Amino acid sequence: MSGAEAELLYEVRERIGYVTFNRPASRNALTFAMYEALAALCTRLNETDEVRVLVMTGAGDKAFAAGTDINQFRAFRTQEDAIAYERRIDKVLRAVETCKVPTIAAMGGACTGGGAAIAAVCDLRIASTDLRFGFPIARTIGNCLSIENYARLVGLIGAARVKDMIFTARLLGAAEAERIGLVSEVVADHEALLDRARELAMTVAGHAPLTLRVTKEALDRIGQLSRIDAEDLVLACYMSADFREGMDAFLGKRPPDWQGR
Numbered sequence: 001m002s003g004a005e006a007e008l009l010y011e012v013r014e015r016i017g018y019v020t021f022n023r024p025a026s027r028n029a030l031t032f033a034m035y036e037a038l039a040a041l042c043t044r045l046n047e048t049d050e051v052r053v054l055v056m057t058g059a060g061d062k063a064f065a066a067g068t069d070i071n072q073f074r075a076f077r078t079q080e081d082a083i084a085y086e087r088r089i090d091k092v093l094r095a096v097e098t099c100k101v102p103t104i105a106a107m108g109g110a111c112t113g114g115g116a117a118i119a120a121v122c123d124l125r126i127a128s129t130d131l132r133f134g135f136p137i138a139r140t141i142g143n144c145l146s147i148e149n150y151a152r153l154v155g156l157i158g159a160a161r162v163k164d165m166i167f168t169a170r171l172l173g174a175a176e177a178e179r180i181g182l183v184s185e186v187v188a189d190h191e192a193l194l195d196r197a198r199e200l201a202m203t204v205a206g207h208a209p210l211t212l213r214v215t216k217e218a219l220d221r222i223g224q225l226s227r228i229d230a231e232d233l234v235l236a237c238y239m240s241a242d243f244r245e246g247m248d249a250f251l252g253k254r255p256p257d258w259q260g261r
Protein backbone atom coordinates (compact mmCIF):
# COMPACT_ATOMS: atom_id res chain seq x y z
CA MET A 1 0.00 0.00 0.00
CA SER A 2 1.44 3.39 -1.02
CA GLY A 3 1.68 6.37 1.32
CA ALA A 4 -1.42 8.09 -0.04
CA GLU A 5 -3.42 4.84 0.03
CA ALA A 6 -2.40 4.21 3.64
CA GLU A 7 -3.25 7.77 4.69
CA LEU A 8 -6.57 8.03 2.84
CA LEU A 9 -8.50 4.79 3.15
CA TYR A 10 -11.46 3.92 0.95
CA GLU A 11 -13.85 1.01 1.10
CA VAL A 12 -17.33 0.18 -0.14
CA ARG A 13 -19.97 -1.55 1.94
CA GLU A 14 -23.58 -1.98 0.82
CA ARG A 15 -23.03 0.57 -1.98
CA ILE A 16 -21.88 3.17 0.54
CA GLY A 17 -18.36 4.53 0.05
CA TYR A 18 -16.34 5.28 3.17
CA VAL A 19 -13.31 7.61 3.14
CA THR A 20 -11.12 7.71 6.25
CA PHE A 21 -8.41 10.32 6.75
CA ASN A 22 -5.83 8.05 8.33
CA ARG A 23 -3.06 9.97 10.11
CA PRO A 24 -4.32 9.79 13.71
CA ALA A 25 -0.89 10.55 15.21
CA SER A 26 -1.06 13.93 13.41
CA ARG A 27 -4.78 14.46 14.08
CA ASN A 28 -5.31 13.41 10.46
CA ALA A 29 -3.55 16.51 9.11
CA LEU A 30 -3.78 16.46 5.32
CA THR A 31 -0.85 16.04 2.97
CA PHE A 32 -0.99 17.10 -0.67
CA ALA A 33 -1.09 13.41 -1.63
CA MET A 34 -4.20 12.91 0.52
CA TYR A 35 -5.91 15.92 -1.06
CA GLU A 36 -5.13 14.63 -4.54
CA ALA A 37 -6.31 11.12 -3.70
CA LEU A 38 -9.62 12.49 -2.44
CA ALA A 39 -10.11 14.57 -5.60
CA ALA A 40 -9.27 11.58 -7.81
CA LEU A 41 -11.77 9.41 -5.96
CA CYS A 42 -14.59 11.94 -6.30
CA THR A 43 -13.83 12.35 -10.01
CA ARG A 44 -13.88 8.58 -10.50
CA LEU A 45 -17.22 8.26 -8.71
CA ASN A 46 -18.70 10.63 -11.30
CA GLU A 47 -17.88 8.04 -13.96
CA THR A 48 -19.12 4.92 -12.19
CA ASP A 49 -22.15 3.67 -10.27
CA GLU A 50 -20.21 1.86 -7.57
CA VAL A 51 -21.71 3.86 -4.68
CA ARG A 52 -24.87 5.78 -3.90
CA VAL A 53 -23.43 7.88 -1.04
CA LEU A 54 -19.93 8.84 0.13
CA VAL A 55 -19.17 9.15 3.87
CA MET A 56 -16.02 10.89 5.12
CA THR A 57 -14.55 10.64 8.60
CA GLY A 58 -11.23 10.65 10.46
CA ALA A 59 -9.31 7.77 11.97
CA GLY A 60 -9.29 7.55 15.74
CA ASP A 61 -11.43 9.68 18.02
CA LYS A 62 -9.37 12.88 18.16
CA ALA A 63 -10.01 14.52 14.79
CA PHE A 64 -11.88 14.55 11.52
CA ALA A 65 -8.90 16.32 9.95
CA ALA A 66 -6.79 19.09 11.47
CA GLY A 67 -6.06 21.05 8.31
CA THR A 68 -3.13 20.95 5.92
CA ASP A 69 0.10 19.59 7.40
CA ILE A 70 2.02 22.80 8.12
CA ASN A 71 5.24 21.28 6.84
CA GLN A 72 3.71 21.43 3.35
CA PHE A 73 4.11 25.23 3.48
CA ARG A 74 7.82 25.32 4.29
CA ALA A 75 8.86 25.42 0.63
CA PHE A 76 6.68 28.45 -0.20
CA ARG A 77 8.80 31.30 -1.57
CA THR A 78 7.10 32.88 -4.60
CA GLN A 79 3.75 34.38 -5.45
CA GLU A 80 3.06 31.41 -7.69
CA ASP A 81 3.58 29.05 -4.73
CA ALA A 82 0.75 30.77 -2.88
CA ILE A 83 -1.60 31.02 -5.84
CA ALA A 84 -0.87 27.44 -6.91
CA TYR A 85 -1.66 26.17 -3.41
CA GLU A 86 -5.05 27.87 -3.21
CA ARG A 87 -5.88 26.78 -6.75
CA ARG A 88 -4.89 23.24 -5.87
CA ILE A 89 -7.06 23.16 -2.78
CA ASP A 90 -9.98 24.75 -4.61
CA LYS A 91 -9.67 22.09 -7.32
CA VAL A 92 -9.89 19.40 -4.65
CA LEU A 93 -12.85 21.06 -2.96
CA ARG A 94 -14.65 21.47 -6.28
CA ALA A 95 -14.14 17.77 -6.95
CA VAL A 96 -15.82 16.98 -3.63
CA GLU A 97 -18.47 19.65 -4.12
CA THR A 98 -19.42 18.40 -7.60
CA CYS A 99 -19.24 14.68 -6.81
CA LYS A 100 -22.46 13.33 -8.29
CA VAL A 101 -23.33 11.26 -5.22
CA PRO A 102 -24.39 12.81 -1.91
CA THR A 103 -21.53 13.29 0.54
CA ILE A 104 -21.70 13.09 4.33
CA ALA A 105 -19.06 14.45 6.71
CA ALA A 106 -19.06 12.57 10.03
CA MET A 107 -17.09 14.98 12.20
CA GLY A 108 -15.56 14.28 15.58
CA GLY A 109 -12.83 16.11 17.48
CA ALA A 110 -10.76 18.65 15.57
CA CYS A 111 -12.18 19.67 12.20
CA THR A 112 -10.06 22.65 11.26
CA GLY A 113 -8.48 24.40 8.29
CA GLY A 114 -8.47 22.13 5.27
CA GLY A 115 -10.48 19.54 7.17
CA ALA A 116 -13.18 22.10 7.90
CA ALA A 117 -13.11 23.19 4.25
CA ILE A 118 -13.72 19.61 3.11
CA ALA A 119 -16.57 19.19 5.59
CA ALA A 120 -18.06 22.50 4.44
CA VAL A 121 -18.39 21.28 0.85
CA CYS A 122 -20.04 18.02 1.86
CA ASP A 123 -23.80 17.86 1.43
CA LEU A 124 -24.62 16.75 4.97
CA ARG A 125 -22.68 17.16 8.21
CA ILE A 126 -23.17 15.32 11.48
CA ALA A 127 -20.99 15.55 14.57
CA SER A 128 -20.12 14.02 17.90
CA THR A 129 -20.24 16.17 21.03
CA ASP A 130 -16.48 16.74 21.04
CA LEU A 131 -16.46 18.57 17.68
CA ARG A 132 -14.19 21.63 17.39
CA PHE A 133 -14.78 23.28 14.01
CA GLY A 134 -13.09 26.33 12.57
CA PHE A 135 -10.28 28.14 10.83
CA PRO A 136 -7.94 29.47 13.57
CA ILE A 137 -5.55 30.97 11.01
CA ALA A 138 -5.54 34.44 12.58
CA ARG A 139 -3.69 33.05 15.61
CA THR A 140 -1.69 30.23 13.98
CA ILE A 141 0.11 30.90 10.70
CA GLY A 142 -1.52 34.11 9.46
CA ASN A 143 -2.70 32.95 6.04
CA CYS A 144 -6.19 33.35 4.58
CA LEU A 145 -8.89 31.42 2.75
CA SER A 146 -9.60 31.63 -0.95
CA ILE A 147 -12.55 33.74 -2.06
CA GLU A 148 -14.35 30.52 -2.95
CA ASN A 149 -14.01 29.24 0.59
CA TYR A 150 -15.18 32.50 2.10
CA ALA A 151 -18.21 32.34 -0.20
CA ARG A 152 -18.96 28.75 0.81
CA LEU A 153 -18.83 29.62 4.50
CA VAL A 154 -21.03 32.67 4.04
CA GLY A 155 -23.54 30.45 2.28
CA LEU A 156 -23.49 28.03 5.19
CA ILE A 157 -23.53 30.27 8.25
CA GLY A 158 -23.68 33.91 7.07
CA ALA A 159 -21.11 36.69 6.85
CA ALA A 160 -21.43 37.83 10.47
CA ARG A 161 -20.66 34.37 11.84
CA VAL A 162 -17.77 33.91 9.39
CA LYS A 163 -16.23 37.15 10.67
CA ASP A 164 -16.76 36.10 14.27
CA MET A 165 -15.14 32.71 13.66
CA ILE A 166 -12.14 34.09 11.73
CA PHE A 167 -11.57 37.26 13.77
CA THR A 168 -11.68 35.51 17.14
CA ALA A 169 -9.92 32.38 15.81
CA ARG A 170 -12.18 30.34 18.03
CA LEU A 171 -13.43 26.84 17.29
CA LEU A 172 -17.14 26.12 17.26
CA GLY A 173 -18.39 23.36 19.53
CA ALA A 174 -20.98 20.80 18.50
CA ALA A 175 -23.92 22.51 20.21
CA GLU A 176 -23.22 25.85 18.56
CA ALA A 177 -22.59 24.19 15.19
CA GLU A 178 -25.99 22.52 15.42
CA ARG A 179 -27.71 25.71 16.56
CA ILE A 180 -26.48 27.73 13.57
CA GLY A 181 -27.23 24.98 11.08
CA LEU A 182 -23.66 23.98 10.28
CA VAL A 183 -24.40 20.41 11.35
CA SER A 184 -27.77 18.71 11.17
CA GLU A 185 -27.41 16.57 14.28
CA VAL A 186 -25.08 15.73 17.17
CA VAL A 187 -24.49 12.30 18.69
CA ALA A 188 -22.75 11.22 21.87
CA ASP A 189 -19.38 9.83 20.78
CA HIS A 190 -17.23 8.46 17.97
CA GLU A 191 -18.90 5.05 17.92
CA ALA A 192 -22.35 6.60 17.76
CA LEU A 193 -21.11 8.96 15.04
CA LEU A 194 -20.05 6.10 12.76
CA ASP A 195 -23.30 4.24 13.40
CA ARG A 196 -25.39 7.31 12.63
CA ALA A 197 -23.34 8.10 9.51
CA ARG A 198 -24.06 4.61 8.16
CA GLU A 199 -27.76 4.89 9.04
CA LEU A 200 -28.05 8.30 7.38
CA ALA A 201 -26.14 7.10 4.32
CA MET A 202 -28.46 4.12 3.94
CA THR A 203 -31.50 6.40 4.10
CA VAL A 204 -30.12 8.75 1.45
CA ALA A 205 -28.95 5.84 -0.73
CA GLY A 206 -32.51 4.55 -0.86
CA HIS A 207 -33.85 7.72 -2.49
CA ALA A 208 -34.14 8.70 -6.15
CA PRO A 209 -30.58 9.33 -7.47
CA LEU A 210 -31.70 11.83 -10.11
CA THR A 211 -33.60 13.93 -7.59
CA LEU A 212 -30.54 14.14 -5.38
CA ARG A 213 -28.16 14.79 -8.30
CA VAL A 214 -30.30 17.55 -9.82
CA THR A 215 -30.76 19.20 -6.42
CA LYS A 216 -26.99 19.23 -5.93
CA GLU A 217 -26.42 20.72 -9.37
CA ALA A 218 -29.12 23.38 -8.96
CA LEU A 219 -27.74 24.57 -5.62
CA ASP A 220 -24.20 24.52 -6.98
CA ARG A 221 -25.22 26.78 -9.88
CA ILE A 222 -26.78 29.23 -7.42
CA GLY A 223 -23.57 29.21 -5.37
CA GLN A 224 -21.37 29.88 -8.38
CA LEU A 225 -23.06 33.24 -8.97
CA SER A 226 -21.08 34.80 -6.10
CA ARG A 227 -17.59 33.60 -7.12
CA ILE A 228 -15.11 36.30 -8.17
CA ASP A 229 -11.35 36.50 -8.67
CA ALA A 230 -9.39 37.66 -5.63
CA GLU A 231 -5.86 36.30 -5.93
CA ASP A 232 -4.47 39.63 -4.73
CA LEU A 233 -5.97 38.90 -1.31
CA VAL A 234 -4.27 35.51 -1.17
CA LEU A 235 -0.92 37.09 -2.02
CA ALA A 236 -1.33 39.76 0.66
CA CYS A 237 -1.18 37.01 3.29
CA TYR A 238 1.04 34.31 1.83
CA MET A 239 3.79 36.70 0.72
CA SER A 240 3.92 38.53 4.05
CA ALA A 241 6.58 38.42 6.74
CA ASP A 242 3.80 37.55 9.16
CA PHE A 243 3.11 34.31 7.28
CA ARG A 244 6.76 33.23 7.63
CA GLU A 245 6.66 34.22 11.30
CA GLY A 246 3.41 32.31 11.80
CA MET A 247 4.88 29.11 10.38
CA ASP A 248 8.08 29.43 12.40
CA ALA A 249 6.14 30.10 15.59
CA PHE A 250 3.69 27.26 14.99
CA LEU A 251 6.41 24.71 14.32
CA GLY A 252 8.50 26.11 17.18
CA LYS A 253 5.51 25.90 19.54
CA ARG A 254 5.73 29.57 20.57
CA PRO A 255 3.37 32.56 20.22
CA PRO A 256 3.82 34.47 16.93
CA ASP A 257 5.00 38.08 16.94
CA TRP A 258 2.64 39.68 14.40
CA GLN A 259 3.81 42.85 12.66
CA GLY A 260 1.02 43.34 10.12
CA ARG A 261 3.28 43.24 7.09
